[in-house]
């Protein structure tokens with residue numbers, strides 16, 4: 219805490235991982251001897267830069283850009299870029315730290331990193347977004363590359379922003395280096411199923427949890443928070459598996475539609491018009507909008523928090539438990555607070571942490587890198603099948619590791635230990651560097 223003052227989210231993420239590692243360190247004292255824990259908690263490199271850009275009226279704005287290259291023992295740094303006014307070093311470091319273990323869990327050759335800016339894309343015109351993305355990439359371009367660091371999207375960064383950044387990188391370097399960013403459009407090097415991957419992957423993971431007790435999503439009532447990339451494609455897969463999504467949200471509040479939220483309308487509202495979720499209730503008499511409040515008050519069998527960090531606190535956890543929710547799988551990064559996770563554990567709610575349940579996005583980004591490297595383009599079905607296999611594999615790895623370390627059913631412990639061991643062993647093999 220003294221070494222990284224004021225970085226509350228980073229402290230929270232580190233504490234959560236370290237708390238799980240006691241049994242590993244006891245079993246493998248060489249990790250201590252080689253200083254693996256302090257080394258893994260310190261980013262290899264943190265880049266902070268100024269981003270000047272002009273709005274449509276010609277006024278100049280100054281934002282701050284970040285890229286934290288955390289750990290590259292397993293491969294090039296890999297992790298998204300977040301554009302949101304709440305972004306500061308502590309947020310980027312928490313996300314980068316989580317990313318190390320998540321990427322390790324996928325079994326693919328990718329290290330951990332994260333970046334972003336405190337730029338607020340809300341209410342900006344297309345031209346303003348483009349000028350910001352170009353200014354951001356002008357500063358970032360010298361630090362990335364297909365075998366150095368490969369950024370992708372996150373909150374506030376989707377296909378449009380990746381396009382503007384890729385264009386600027388191409389202009390600056392004079393090279394068509396497809397593998398420098400992932401989340402690209404399908405006609406210029408993107409992978410089919412990348413857009414869907416995080417939401418689909420979270421549902422695949424939860425489905426594996428259900429299968430252990432011979433259950434399925436068929437007929438289940440689900441609450442999904444958020445209405446961005448992850449939430450929308452969780453909704454799509456849930457519909458395909460026969461579940462009903464009764465509530466979704468954005469930062470203004472949540473909507474409830476007991477008959478099930480309509481995917482096509484939600485896509486049109488959020489992906490095309492970039493509107494507010496309250497407009498969904500304006501257009502549908504079966505739906506109601508609740509301003510502010512907490513979505514977790516809506517009764518459900520399963521909850522998928524897919525919006526942002528610390529959105530599900532102890533009050534939300536208690537409401538879910540009281541209403542009979544039996545499974546929570548995180549589509550977002552660290553959406554549940556530590557006391558909410560404890561409440562789930564004590565209340566017998568099955569719980570999957572984001573670093574396991576939402577790893578489908580980065581795994582499919584790694585598949586995009588493979589396609590770029592071989593100048594190939596796979597079908598949707600093939601890519602989705604590989605995504606599902608990867609999620610089944612992550613689920614198995616977490617469940618088996620939890621069992622091996624005497625915590626059966628504890629996916630938090632399983633994910634932290636399995637991810638850590640893979641990175642720690644690679645760090646040992648590479649020596650003290």
Ligand code: NDP
Nearest residue numbers: 372373374416444445446447448468469525526550551579
């Ligand atoms: P988007 O920007 O597409 O969507 C974010 C959604 O969350 C929006 O509906 C937004 O509402 C809502 N939201 C943001 N902040 C709050 C808040 N404080 N309270 C309530 N709602 C809020 O982002 P993504 O869907 O890509 O990301 C969502 C989460 O998933 C993040 O935690 C991200 O790190 C994680 N994730 C994303 C991956 C990906 O592939 N995209 C991969 C792995 C994890 P509003 O529009 O009002 O701000």
